[in-house]
Amino acid sequence: MALSQEHLTGLISNPVIKSHISEMENPLQYKSRVAIYKSLNLPFKDDFSDIDVYPDANRWVDxxxxxxxxxxxxxxxxxxxxxDVLDEKGDLYSNAGPFPFIADHLTSYPIRLDSIVSENHKITVADSVYLSFYYQPQGRGDIPLGYDSLVLEFGHYSDSVFSHTDYFWKQASDIIGENDTLFVGDTVFYSGCDFPYYICSETYTYSDSISVPCDSVYALNTVFSHIEYYWEQASVFIGENDTIFVGDTIPTYSGCDFPYFICSEIYTYSDSISVPCDSIYIVNSDWTxxxxxxxxxxxxxxxxxxYLVYFRKVMIPITDTDWLRNDFQFRFYNYGSLSNINSWQSNTDHWHIDEVYLNxxxxxxxxxxxxxxFVEPVQSFVKGYYSIPSWQYTEALQKDSITVFANNNDSINHNCTYKYWVQDEQGDTISGLTYNGFSDILEPYSTQNVYNYQPFVKAPVVYWYTLNGYGDADRRISHVIYDExxxxxxxTIIFNQQFRNYFAYDDGSAERSYGLSRNGGRQVVQFKTLEEDTLRGVQILFNKTLDNNNDRVFHIGVWNDNNGEPGVLRYELGGKHPQFKGTNEFYTYIFKDTIIKLPRGIFYVGIIQTTDDLLNIGFDRNTNSRNKIFYNTGDGWLNSSFEGSLMIRAVVGPALVEPSIPVKSLPAKLExxxxxxxxxxxxxIQLPSSCSxxxxxxxxxxxxxxxxxxxxxxxxxDEHLDVRSYRNGFYIIxxxxxxxxxxxxxxLLIAK
Structure with missing residues (x-):
């Protein structure tokens, strides 16, 4: 049947993580290499509300x-x-396969469960220690199969054994240029050894020399000899009157800058090289x-x-005295498995954790x-679309209202107020575009289930604005909710309403991949112009699969409307391949030699397959334009059975000059x-690197x-802002x- 040939799959990589890594001033620090961590004091709590890609490095070690x-x-x-089954770089784990394997970890720092230091109180079982958290399988991602489970373990440092680490993997792109090659016999310089070294023997004073583990290097003699250590003065680490004792940890040391002799293989820009780094001792942990x-x-x-709830809460009492020690840890991890079909091998088995609390x-x-x-990402103010060209915008495309979800995590009702306001590109609040507030009782989250869970408010879009001429425009919408x-x-959540040269239903973030398993299959998206225009090209976001198994030829098509479904094929651009232009960017296929005039009304843009392999087009699960997605595998046109938005965009307006158009990037972080x-x-006020x-x-x-x-x-x-006159409440900086x-x-929160 045709329905069985329409599929949703995962992503082979996480574009948000990829983009985040590319914007980091320093490369990833692999904290799992650190010898020992300082124990945290109770309480331990994380609600993951600081959306910064990675877990808080002050609470979690991976x-x-x-x-x-x-x-x-x-x-x-x-x-x-x-x-999921993507590593910290956003790639599929190297050991990923069709059989279950351990994938992600979320591991806490060591925590002091032996005592409350500030109160000089020794913790016992009578203190009633609990660890709690919420969890949900799948969400808007992929269904974890029964054996792809979520696991929680308790642990502490091993009492006897250290493990030894010599190497980690480093991208060749950090060492050579894009067009360069490393050949056998070349020498590269690398100074990335900046891990702490755990002193595990002897006592040192200011004038002593310490054997500091550093790069494993090959010294170029008549015969190659292997060097692991060199001698460094202790004065580099401590003061004249200080002493380092057995068990001490010395500060981070980054003096390892010896050449590393490449003695095998040839490397190109995209290869990974096993770069010798600090020989360090890692304290093992025992887990249960x-x-x-x-x-x-x-x-x-x-x-x-x-249950009948979206997230289940787990309460685990800690009653075993073996855990009441100063290096208690806990960790979550998940099992994952990939499909046996090559073009389906991508990110799978999603689990979601929230509100982790130990006390x-x-x-x-x-x-x-x-x-x-707030609970869900906020919505676009444009009716039917996430983004449209400014010159196509009319009052008819203004939403009547937006749906806002919020939670009260207390045990009793609270009177809450919701507001929003809109600002232009210069940050000025637009007169008339302010919703002064909706107030009502917000019932406890714990009293709601899947049958009675409702939005807090359907807030009216009180006024909109006129956009004139061709060009981009942005409006920033600030949403606020507070307890009266x-x-x-x-x-507080801030939403950026973008007007660009394309029609888009998606929000630019692909949670899944969409494809048809039928040669000749057609997958298209319906659009509607309110003014005459010119179709200049198509933007498509393709997700990679393992070994690029979706790199197959396809054709781009433009169809007329036939009573609400695709009609006559009006234009075909053949012989195209999926292009992966960059992280968080669509690729624009330009109609160079053809001018396609669009009258007012409906038209369709999509692709025609030439194989049975899935092409894995990005699929956004946070917006829903299912009734605009059509596919045909030989039995006529059907609407998609999946809720979401296919990430195909129609580019209109003036002729395109640039070969591609970046459409989404992570916002710079202001702290x-x-x-x-x-x-x-x-x-x-600490500025992001882009404007520092x-x-x-x-x-x-x-x-x-x-x-x-x-x-x-x-x-x-000015980097310093006087806040003495500010009253209690939330502020936007x-x-x-x-x-x-x-x-x-x-x-900014003021709470005096």
Whole structure:
């Protein structure tokens, strides 16, 4: 049957992680190489609301879980830790295959369960220690099969054994240029050894020399000799009157800059090279499984009559005295498995974790926190589309309202207020485009189930604006919700409404991949112009598969409308291949030699397959344009059976000059501290690297908006901002870069 030939699969890589790595000033630090970690004090809590791709490095020791708000369905808080089969670089694990394998880990720092240091209190079983968390299988991702389970383990440092590490893998692109090649006999220089070294023998004073593990290198003699150590003065690490004792940890050391002689193989730009690094000692941990959940579909999971919730809460008492020590750890990990079909081998088996909390003085009913938060990503204000060309926008495409979900994680009702306001490219609030508020009772999240879970408000779009002429435009929409009894308890989300030269239903983020398993299959998307225009090309986001098994020839087609479904094939551009232009970017296939005039009305754009292999087009699960997706495998046109948006965009307007158009990138990160300021009279604003050059400071303006969108402060940028006069509540800190017309935004909480 035709329905069986339409498929959703996962991604072979995570484009958000890829983009994040490319923007990092320093390469990834593999904390799993560190010899020992300083133990944290109770309480331990993380709700993953700081969406920064990787887990908080102050709480977790690995980078394998993906922090996001796109994959979960109605979580307790905005943001979760997603476990899948992609590593910390966003690639499929090297050992991934059709048989179950251990994939992601989410491992806590060591935690002091022996005592409450600040109170000089020794922890016992009578202190009622509980670890709790929420979890959900699949979400908007892939269904984990029954044996692709989620596991929780408790652990502590091994009492006897250290393991020895010599190497980690390094991209050749960090060493050579894109067009260069390393041949046998070449020498490269690498200084990436910056891991702490655990002193495990002898005592050292200021004048001593310490044998510091460094690069394993080959010295070029008549015969190659192998060097692992060299001698370094202890004065590099400690003061004149200090002493390093057995068991001490010395600071990070990055003096390993010896040449490394390439003695086998030939490497090109995209290869990985085994680069010798610090020989270090890693403290092993002993682990015990304490909980697990079998894989399941979200539909089955939420239908269980014992729960009927989107996320289940787990409460685990810690009653074994063996865990009441100063190096207690816990970790989650998941099992994954890939399809046997080559073109389907991509990211699978999604699990989502939220609200991890460990503390004493808890009970099995201790499931509440005084917290008001948004739940889902906010919506576009444009009716039917996520983004459209500014010259095609009319009042008819203004939504009547947007749906806003929020959670109250307390045990009692709270009166809450929701507001939004809109700003232009310069950060000025647009007069009339402010929703002054909706107030109502927000019931506890714990009292709601899958049958009565409702949005907090359907907020009206109170007014829109006129966009004139060809060109891009942006409107920033700030959404705020807060507890009326305590306005410091609440949440803020900022949405960037973009107007570009394309029609798009998707939000630019692919959670899945879409494809047909039929030679000659056609997959198309319906669009509608409100004004006459010219079709200039098509943007498509393709997701890679293992070994590029979706690199197959296809044709691009444009169809007329035939009573609400594709009609006559109007234009065909043949012999194309999937292009993977870059992270978070579509590829634009330009209609160079043909001008396709579009009258007002409906038209269709899509592709025609030439093989049975899935082409794996990006599929967005956070927007839903299912009724605009059509496919035909020989039995006539059908609407897709999957809710979501196929990531094909129609490019219109003036002729295209550039070969491709970047359509999405991660926002630059602006940081402020301390936040909240507490007793501090000022906060420090730390700029992202893209605008931190001092010579560009003259182009920067810092602005502060209150919870209603009112501008309360504007001045030339200064890294210190006086906040003594600010009342309790949420504020938006906005740094505007006039040189590049960019905004860097974060939120400030004042709680005196």
């Amino acid at each position: 980078n394998e879980a993906y922090i996001n708000a796109e994959y979960p369905v109605y979580p307790p808080n905005y943001g979760v830790a997603t476990m 499984r304490v909980w697990s959940a079998p894989g399941d579909s979200l539909e089955t999971f939420i239908s269980d009559t014992n 004493i003085g808890r009970t099995k009913d201790d499931i509440f926190t005084r917290d008001i938060s 009894d305590s306005i410091t308890i609440g949440d 402020i501290y301390p936040n909240p300021p507490g007793n501090s009279e000022s906060i420090t 050059d001092p010579k560009y400071r003259k182009y920067l303006t810092v602005r502060v908006f209150d919870i209603c969108g009112k501008l309360i402060y504007s001045a030339e940028f 906005d740094v505007f870069d006039a040189a590049y017309t960019r905004h860097y935004t974060t939120k």
